[in-house]
Amino acid sequence: MLHLRVISPSERTDEVLGLLDGAVGVANVVVLHGAARSPKGDLVEFDIAREAASEMIDCLRDLDLDTLGSIAGERVDLSVSEVAARAEEEAPGHGDDAVIWDELAQRVEDDTELSWAFLAFLVIATQIAAVGVIVNSPILIVGAMVLGPEFGAVAAVCFGLLRGDRHLIVRALRTLLTGFTVAIAVTLACALTFRALGWIDPGTLRGHEEIEFIVKPDRWSFVVALLAGAAGVLSVTAGKSSALVGVFISVTTVPAAGYLAVAVALGRWADVAGSVTQLAVNIAGMVISGTVTLLVQRAYWERFGVRFPARGPRGPRGLERGGGPGLRRGDR
Structure with missing residues (x-):
């Protein structure tokens, strides 16, 4: 209730x-x-x-x-x-x-804000991922996945595509691009410092079979991203925060950003290309499946006459879709 x-x-x-x-x-x-x-x-x-x-x-x-x-x-x-x-x-x-569409609209609008908290969480998560890459620790990689705050902006892109809201899509993509750029830049600076101190060298990333999946995207990476995007949107619309944690653990956006920064610092350009591809594959997969999931949810609730918020001069407004205002007892 x-x-x-x-x-x-x-x-x-x-x-x-x-x-x-x-x-x-x-x-x-x-x-x-x-x-x-x-x-x-x-x-x-x-x-x-x-x-x-x-x-x-x-x-x-x-x-x-x-x-x-x-x-x-x-x-x-x-x-x-x-x-x-x-x-x-x-x-x-x-x-x-x-799905309470106005609640979702307000939530994704908030998630497109490029706040200091968003940047701080993403920078910290990316640096934890980088350390996990350096020491070959899957546990740290998983921790970085959970800490990363990027899914809110991904969900905003999905909702913007569903609503045809170009402004929301641009804001969300700008937040993602700026956030990952800042996080990678800060992590790269730290990695270069580690190299100058002699803590890491080009051979540091050899023999890290447990985490090579980060720089070797394949068809399964895309499949997991599709599943994670659908699960993430469902968890957001249904308010299942525990399920959303599972989504964070399943996608390798933040680990790819961390690996990218370390690979650039060590001049491992093949790994750089793999990290960029992994990051793009995961975000694209989540956006595709997340948008499809919202489309299915909208179609499902239209059966009951539930209305979907469309863009307007004063923000989301209800548009009639099926039943009239105020469903009455016995209408089903």
Whole structure:
């Protein structure tokens, strides 16, 4: 279940309650007239099944409550209520499969921000991967995979392709390109320092069979990237963070960047080419499968009349796709 908090201008409150009255998946409706001060209006709170949340949010946006008032949502971790349980049962589909499109849109927008935290995590992850390459440690390679923050930007590219949002795609690709460029540059500087100190030399990377997969991309690298992209998007849309950790462990984007920096420092140009190819193969595979996964999810939820946010002058807006606003009990 989700808990939605809506601030509505007094003249729109009856319309809001009209949407909620008898709507599928809605329970525990509370109305506090005149309770809101900024923005001014009435406070309407209710719980709603995840399966019906995206449709309801779009209907509320159609009432201009995203500009005249406010719409906020949060997960309900515990709900002891027969009314809420019945609401979940009546909602179309299954909660774990539900996609709240506005939530996803906001999340990927945030993930395209080129923040210092993003750069710091990516630089640290790439340096850990480089050390793992130098000492031939698969454990460090796996640790670097988990720490890398790049999948959020990859998911943003997928969502941008689905929505036809060129601006979002460009921002996400710029974040990925800038992030990996900075991470590789910093790691290269460290690797050159290690070489100047005599800690590493061109022979350091010989006999590292356990991690040679990083610089030897093949058909299986692409297959794994496809599977990881699909799993990653599913974990993001369903909120399965534990599954997302598994995605990080399965792809070799950060390890390829770390190997690239070390290989450049040691003048191993064949390994440089292999690392670049591995990085490109993994990102391309994740983007392809992630976009296809979102297409399948959109098609699946269109069966229930759930609407998908399209671009507009004020951000994502709901477009009618099948059923009308406010699915009612018995519509399925």
